[in-house]
Amino acid sequence: MILIKDKQIDYFVTLLHKASLKATPTRIAVLKVLEKEHKPLSIAILQKRIGEQKIDTATVYRMMQSFQEKGIVRRVDLRHTHAHYELATRADHHHITCERCGKIEDIPWCDLAPIVKKALCQSVTFTQITDHTFELFGICRSCADEE
Amino acid sequence: MILIKDKQIDYFVTLLHKASLKATPTRIAVLKVLEKEHKPLSIAILQKRIGEQKIDTATVYRMMQSFQEKGIVRRVDLRHTHAHYELATRADHHHITCERCGKIEDIPWCDLAPIVKKALCQSVTFTQITDHTFELFGICRSCADEE
DNA sequence: AAGTAATTGCAAAAGATTTGCATTTAGAGT
DNA sequence: ACTCTAAATGCAAATCTTTTGCAATTACTT
Ligand SMILES: [Mn+2]
Ligand SMILES: [Mn+2]
Ligand SMILES: [Zn+2]
Ligand SMILES: [Zn+2]
Numbered sequence: 001m002i003l004i005k006d007k008q009i010d011y012f013v014t015l016l017h018k019a020s021l022k023a024t025p026t027r028i029a030v031l032k033v034l035e036k037e038h039k040p041l042s043i044a045i046l047q048k049r050i051g052e053q054k055i056d057t058a059t060v061y062r063m064m065q066s067f068q069e070k071g072i073v074r075r076v077d078l079r080h081t082h083a084h085y086e087l088a089t090r091a092d093h094h095h096i097t098c099e100r101c102g103k104i105e106d107i108p109w110c111d112l113a114p115i116v117k118k119a120l121c122q123s124v125t126f127t128q129i130t131d132h133t134f135e136l137f138g139i140c141r142s143c144a145d146e147e
Numbered sequence: 148m149i150l151i152k153d154k155q156i157d158y159f160v161t162l163l164h165k166a167s168l169k170a171t172p173t174r175i176a177v178l179k180v181l182e183k184e185h186k187p188l189s190i191a192i193l194q195k196r197i198g199e200q201k202i203d204t205a206t207v208y209r210m211m212q213s214f215q216e217k218g219i220v221r222r223v224d225l226r227h228t229h230a231h232y233e234l235a236t237r238a239d240h241h242h243i244t245c246e247r248c249g250k251i252e253d254i255p256w257c258d259l260a261p262i263v264k265k266a267l268c269q270s271v272t273f274t275q276i277t278d279h280t281f282e283l284f285g286i287c288r289s290c291a292d293e294e
Numbered sequence: 295a296a297g298t299a300a301t302t303g304c305a306a307a308a309g310a311t312t313t314g315c316a317t318t319t320a321g322a323g324t
Numbered sequence: 325a326c327t328c329t330a331a332a333t334g335c336a337a338a339t340c341t342t343t344t345g346c347a348a349t350t351a352c353t354t
Pocket of ligand 2: 189
């Protein structure tokens with residue numbers, strides 16, 4: 001039997017090890033989904049997308065927790081009543097979400113550095129800024145056409 | 148007995164009527180708290196701050212819902228497991244939140260218009276952008292000193 | 295002053311997240 | 325390859341957050 005190496009899996013294993021996390025099948029499966037879907041996913045959707053090897057909800061929550069601490073995922077708030085997560089391995093980027101249908105489009109860049117810097121300079125209380133969120137909301141073409 | 152008119156209450160009554168909402172004591176009380184605290188509040192805190200005339204949780208949720216639709220409040224996501232709300236009567240502005248202690252500082256301006264415009268221009272799917280969120284996270288001075 | 299739709303409170307349901315504990319397992323060390 | 329251990333998982337229960345149905349109340353129109 002020939003063992004075929006999977007480039008993607010190798011990458012994830014390394015990613016996890018660098019973060020001093022064990023490379024479990026569960027984690028690899030979750031990372032695959034996040035990579036493939038390429039947009040912020042809720043815990044529930046994440047779980048559904050994995051299919052086969054059912055993963056317990058508590059496990060997914062704990063995973064997102066530790067992934068977040070290690071900088072592997074990023075939490076995204078889309079004004080739903082639950083959090084969404086996406087891979088943080090991609091460069092800093094943002095999204096536009098449709099207020100009607102929930103469609104998400106990528107904004108593949110981030111021009112916020114100067115603004116973040118300005119905010120930090122003016123701040124009395126803060127000595128460092130570690131992170132930022134920036135989300136746009138609007139109406140997508142197909143929802144606009146419906147009216 | 149002399150009736151003394153309260154400027155602030157008058158203002159809130161007008162605000163509500165303009166939005167075709169009834170000016171109830173409950174709503175006035177909530178608006179007063181939001182005005183006074185001057186920062187994004189969770190439903191639970193909002194309820195506590197009102198003190199005296201206990202307001203039911205469902206009522207507060209429904210209120211935030213309609214206030215949001217009418218543009219009276221704005222929802223703010225601070226990566227807690229619940230939403231925060233603040234008055235939308237203030238000009239567009241943003242916040243820095245301490246990741247350790249949760250302290251919130253105001254950024255009393257918004258320079259994002261050009262970036263929002265650029266995003267809309269480049270977008271394939273969206274014809275209009277109605278709203279945006281921008282939140283900074285960092286470590287505040289006192290939390291930094293503790294280490 | 296009366297009439298009505300909007301608002302509220304209460305109780306229950308639904309949804310989201312966290313926790314405790316027993317069991318399993320990845321990976322370090324041999 | 326085998327052993328050992330801390331880390332990770334599943335399951336059940338607890339907790340926290342948000343929504344809903346319904347009956348009673350109330351702000352405002354006429
Ligand atoms: Mn969602
Ligand atoms: Mn909070
Ligand atoms: Zn950015
Ligand atoms: Zn802004």
